[in-house]
Amino acid sequence: MKRCDECHDEAHLLRLGQPGYPYQRDYGPMWVCVPCQAWCGCHPGTENALGRLADAPLRKAKQAAHAAFDPLWQRKMVRDKVKQGQARRAGYAWLAQQMGLTKKETHIGYFDLDQCKRVVEICTNLKRKEVGQAPKAP
Numbered sequence: 017m018k019r020c021d022e023c024h025d026e027a028h029l030l031r032l033g034q035p036g037y038p039y040q041r042d043y044g045p046m047w048v049c050v051p052c053q054a055w056c057g058c059h060p061g062t063e064n065a066l067g068r069l070a071d072a073p074l075r076k077a078k079q080a081a082h083a084a085f086d087p088l089w090q091r092k093m094v095r096d097k098v099k100q101g102q103a104r105r106a107g108y109a110w111l112a113q114q115m116g117l118t119k120k121e122t123h124i125g126y127f128d129l130d131q132c133k134r135v136v137e138i139c140t141n142l143k144r145k146e147v148g149q150a151p152k153a154p
């Protein structure tokens with residue numbers, strides 16, 4: 017039993033083809049709150065939610081947070097020649113520090129709207145700083 021993170025009513029585990037399943041394609045079982053149009057996928061092969069149920073504004077905010085944050089650790093993979101998992105962990109450790117959270121609390125999947133906005137701010141500021149420090153092109 018899982019509750020909707022928006023309205024705190026009961027969420028339902030739905031599979032492709034069941035009424036209320038949010039996609040035409042199969043993304044595995046999903047926890048859905050139909051009235052809120054909020055949902056969340058599961059860890060592969062389980063019924064454990066990946067994070068909190070997200071409605072449309074939060075889904076958008078999470079996408080924006082990932083778009084700002086993921087390139088930072090992906091760049092580290094190339095630059096420091098480390099594996100994806102290690103680079104992502106290092107990225108989240110850095111993000112935790114920036115946000116004043118513990119590492120355990122720091123997952124974009126668990127963030128609310130304000131926290132997602134903070135991620136975008138932090139990552140955008142970092143990029144701006146780096147551009148400012150970079151030597152000018154000849």
Ligand SMILES: [Zn+2]
Binds near residue numbers: 020022024025049051
């Ligand atoms: Zn709801």
